[in-house]
Amino acid sequence: MPTDGDLLIEVNNLSKSFGDHEVLKDISLKVHKGEVISIIGPSGCGKSTFLRSLNLLERPTAGSVVFEGIDITDPDVDIDLVRRRIGMVFQSFNLFPHKTVKENIMLAPVKLGILTEAEASAKAEELLSRIGLLDKADQYPSRISGGQQQRVAIVRALAMNPDVMLFDEPTSALDPEMVGEVLNLIKDLADSGMTMIVVTHEMGFAREISDRVLFFNEGVVAEENTPEEIFGNPQNERLKDFLSKML
Amino acid sequence: MIAAIAIVAVICVAGASYQMMAGNDRDVLVVETSPDFAPFDYLIGNKYVGIDMDIVRAVCNDMGYEVEFRTNTFDSILMSVPQGKADIGASGFTIDEDRAKSVNFSIPYAEIKQVVVAPIDTDIETLEDVYGKRISVQTGTTGADYAETVTKNVVFQKTYSDVLLDITTGKADCEVVDSTVAIAQVAAHPELQVLDILTDSPVEEYGFIFSKSNTELLEKFNASLQRIMDNGIYDQIWDHYESNGFSPDTPSFYDYKGTLVVETSPDFPPFEYMYGSEYAGIDMDIMAAIANDINYRLVIKNNNFDSIVLSVSQGKSDMGASGFTIDEDRAKQVLFSDPYYSIKQVVVVKEGSSIQSLDDVRGKRIAVQTGTSGAAYAETVTSTTNVSYQKMYTEAVMDVMTGKVDCEIVDNTVAQSQVAMNPGLKVMDILTDAETEYYGFIFAKGNQELCDMINASLAKLQGNGTIDRIVKYYADNEYKEVPSYFSSQVAEDDQDSGGGFWADLWDRIYNDFIKNDRYNYIFEGLKNTLIIAAVALAIGMSLGAVVAMVRSTHDQTGKLRILNAVCKVYTTVIRGTPVMVQLLIIYYVIFATSDLNSVLIASVAFGLNSGAYVAEAVRGGINAVPKGQMEACRSLGMTDRMAMTSVILPQAVRNILPSLGNEGISLLKETSVAGYIGIMDLTRGADIIRGQTYDALLPMIVAGAIYLAIVLILTYLVGRLEKRLNNAY
Numbered sequence: 001m002p003t004d005g006d007l008l009i010e011v012n013n014l015s016k017s018f019g020d021h022e023v024l025k026d027i028s029l030k031v032h033k034g035e036v037i038s039i040i041g042p043s044g045c046g047k048s049t050f051l052r053s054l055n056l057l058e059r060p061t062a063g064s065v066v067f068e069g070i071d072i073t074d075p076d077v078d079i080d081l082v083r084r085r086i087g088m089v090f091q092s093f094n095l096f097p098h099k100t101v102k103e104n105i106m107l108a109p110v111k112l113g114i115l116t117e118a119e120a121s122a123k124a125e126e127l128l129s130r131i132g133l134l135d136k137a138d139q140y141p142s143r144i145s146g147g148q149q150q151r152v153a154i155v156r157a158l159a160m161n162p163d164v165m166l167f168d169e170p171t172s173a174l175d176p177e178m179v180g181e182v183l184n185l186i187k188d189l190a191d192s193g194m195t196m197i198v199v200t201h202e203m204g205f206a207r208e209i210s211d212r213v214l215f216f217n218e219g220v221v222a223e224e225n226t227p228e229e230i231f232g233n234p235q236n237e238r239l240k241d242f243l244s245k246m247l
Numbered sequence: 248m249i250a251a252i253a254i255v256a257v258i259c260v261a262g263a264s265y266q267m268m269a270g271n272d273r274d275v276l277v278v279e280t281s282p283d284f285a286p287f288d289y290l291i292g293n294k295y296v297g298i299d300m301d302i303v304r305a306v307c308n309d310m311g312y313e314v315e316f317r318t319n320t321f322d323s324i325l326m327s328v329p330q331g332k333a334d335i336g337a338s339g340f341t342i343d344e345d346r347a348k349s350v351n352f353s354i355p356y357a358e359i360k361q362v363v364v365a366p367i368d369t370d371i372e373t374l375e376d377v378y379g380k381r382i383s384v385q386t387g388t389t390g391a392d393y394a395e396t397v398t399k400n401v402v403f404q405k406t407y408s409d410v411l412l413d414i415t416t417g418k419a420d421c422e423v424v425d426s427t428v429a430i431a432q433v434a435a436h437p438e439l440q441v442l443d444i445l446t447d448s449p450v451e452e453y454g455f456i457f458s459k460s461n462t463e464l465l466e467k468f469n470a471s472l473q474r475i476m477d478n479g480i481y482d483q484i485w486d487h488y489e490s491n492g493f494s495p496d497t498p499s500f501y502d503y504k505g506t507l508v509v510e511t512s513p514d515f516p517p518f519e520y521m522y523g524s525e526y527a528g529i530d531m532d533i534m535a536a537i538a539n540d541i542n543y544r545l546v547i548k549n550n551n552f553d554s555i556v557l558s559v560s561q562g563k564s565d566m567g568a569s570g571f572t573i574d575e576d577r578a579k580q581v582l583f584s585d586p587y588y589s590i591k592q593v594v595v596v597k598e599g600s601s602i603q604s605l606d607d608v609r610g611k612r613i614a615v616q617t618g619t620s621g622a623a624y625a626e627t628v629t630s631t632t633n634v635s636y637q638k639m640y641t642e643a644v645m646d647v648m649t650g651k652v653d654c655e656i657v658d659n660t661v662a663q664s665q666v667a668m669n670p671g672l673k674v675m676d677i678l679t680d681a682e683t684e685y686y687g688f689i690f691a692k693g694n695q696e697l698c699d700m701i702n703a704s705l706a707k708l709q710g711n712g713t714i715d716r717i718v719k720y721y722a723d724n725e726y727k728e729v730p731s732y733f734s735s736q737v738a739e740d741d742q743d744s745g746g747g748f749w750a751d752l753w754d755r756i757y758n759d760f761i762k763n764d765r766y767n768y769i770f771e772g773l774k775n776t777l778i779i780a781a782v783a784l785a786i787g788m789s790l791g792a793v794v795a796m797v798r799s800t801h802d803q804t805g806k807l808r809i810l811n812a813v814c815k816v817y818t819t820v821i822r823g824t825p826v827m828v829q830l831l832i833i834y835y836v837i838f839a840t841s842d843l844n845s846v847l848i849a850s851v852a853f854g855l856n857s858g859a860y861v862a863e864a865v866r867g868g869i870n871a872v873p874k875g876q877m878e879a880c881r882s883l884g885m886t887d888r889m890a891m892t893s894v895i896l897p898q899a900v901r902n903i904l905p906s907l908g909n910e911g912i913s914l915l916k917e918t919s920v921a922g923y924i925g926i927m928d929l930t931r932g933a934d935i936i937r938g939q940t941y942d943a944l945l946p947m948i949v950a951g952a953i954y955l956a957i958v959l960i961l962t963y964l965v966g967r968l969e970k971r972l973n974n975a976y
Contacts, residue, residue: 057878084884094879098897098976108883140976160883
């Protein structure tokens, strides 16, 4: 467990309720630079909500999220500036259907004034050629496969040069034959040293790429350990039960 | 711009001090002119203006006479003056021997010579160049005589506007015309120039013309004309026109003291009706005479009978002249003038009806016009369920003719007109208990000053016989729909035709659309309909988009609480009430004291209405964009507004387009109620034709077909746009 890198994200006593229903209960977590963390757990355990709390798509009911030394739950913080440095990939891709593949990648950097039109275009082409989709640059998302769409969504997030990438079940909406290409891209990213937090149901994948695995159950982190320990020597009864169903 | 506002021909007398030689009983001189001869004779609005007109005013004032101007063609004036139909002809008549055989001339009042008017790029430079050219002239003028001496190619036109059209369209090479008129024409047409090259044409003099048998009048006239030449008034008039470059928009030397806006419901012959595009009828002519007398410019506005009282009391116009019976109920809301006409209620039935006496009327089905004394009377003899309340008299007559009712109850004068226009009907004077009623003009409460002024003028016109002459004119014409007393138009007889279906159909088409230029009702109406629909759509789209943004922002973020509440009330109220009620409230309550153009008010009303529906459509379109789109934008660091404009709205547009197209289509059709606030839209235009021709079928079918055509075009365009958007991604 490489804990030697700089501290990137520090979650302190985070809770989240929807009405009376408490989804996350008093969760704390430290994420260091270069670390790859997988979050597993049964449906409705709060793992997606937790991930979405990290860039404030869900606003925590209590607790704080400190990103690179800044408490982003502070209302005075300009969350839009913070989000530029936190890439996010959604289960349903969320590409902009009225923009071409290339325009999808260019939109945010250009609108936010980070890159000029020409720089963004060059960057988009470079990213697309990296994932072998340069020939699809001028297609609309509806014309390419689900796997290709999710890979475009990943490089769209990368175009912002984020410090961390959040993946929210990136392969759950994909046909089985397309899962591989997406996982390979995420793995390449991990190998390149990107800090990542991945919510996933792909146990083999989690085991292969993670430095650390968190098992969520009923809004708490029920077990946290290295992939070897989690998958080879689970302690928590619920985890054992969960793994037996998944494998 | 509003066709519903037409201006009636009015006459005007010198506003300067009168010589009070005969008190109020000053005699009237009828003066005929062809008002297309600027700067001598022309119309502004519909006031007779020009050097001739003002000299006549000054001379007649000096003589102690009132002037009554009437329009006739140049040629016809030379006949109607000797026949005694008019006292004086004033239309730039050149004094010559031929004419002097049939009329007497006054002493000369203008000196002119003939010149050439040609385009700026003409090759005509000298007298020789004119020989053999195509020359356009006004028939019967000195210019025409001269033209015939230099070429065989003469184009004879009835009016100077047609002559100018010939030159501007190249149908003629040039015009030969009096020098002063030429200056005025070129002032109005910068593409033309005056060429003073007719070296062999003599200097001419203008004189007014009189009947050979009325030398006494001529002598008095000449004496007065000489006096105003000596005392400087004559020079002042010339200076006035010359200092304006003889331009044809120079106002009269004797300009109006003000404008008098009068509302009427022109469906009440013989008191008020449309003759072609002109207001005619007893009330209209009395108003024209009054406006003349008090030297005000008369503007007539068309409104529904039952809306005029409200409209006048709110000051939307100065007064109402629409056969208003003086009664207590109305007197609570408006001021009445002194009575100018008395009538009583009678019954109109079909020939052969069994109704013979007052008792026969009791319990019968009776047609009336809403809000009239006839309606009030009908309610005393039969139950209200038996009364057919119609907006217009033409509909009440239709009810009688088609047997939907047994009879109609109406003022006796109107009844005579209806019977004269509709063979097969007759008048029964059997309502023995009906009281004699008096008609008066109405004014806003508190406008005592105007009321007093009109009463004084009315008394004067009753005293000098003007009103009697107006009433006699209509009585002599059996109260049929004839041109107004002050125009010399000859009434066209309705030709009977027995030529079978196609000939009948052609007659109906001719009668409905071609005769008296009635097609203008359709075109003007269509123009207003399109203006209202387009402006309303623009207002509705903008307003709807703003309201939708406010509501969506509130839905997603919880911000803008108060604005959201306002928007919610707006959409609820607008969508929960009929557009007609909204229109009436906006016109009569919110804009009650405003003198804004009513087409604009209607556009605002329909725009407000449309905005509510557009807002809901846009909100639905925004909500239909998946939530993930906004989250993807926000996760990339884009602001709310960026996400809205670059990602959400462009996608929403595709969702909204079909409903926006539908909204445009229903808006276009909803504007058909605009007639209720007196606007002549397409529907009202067709309805006015129906009121004049008693033919509902063709005007309504044409109006319906035009609506349908526009809707089909809109549907096609929206479909094309949708297809393009759908193909895009």
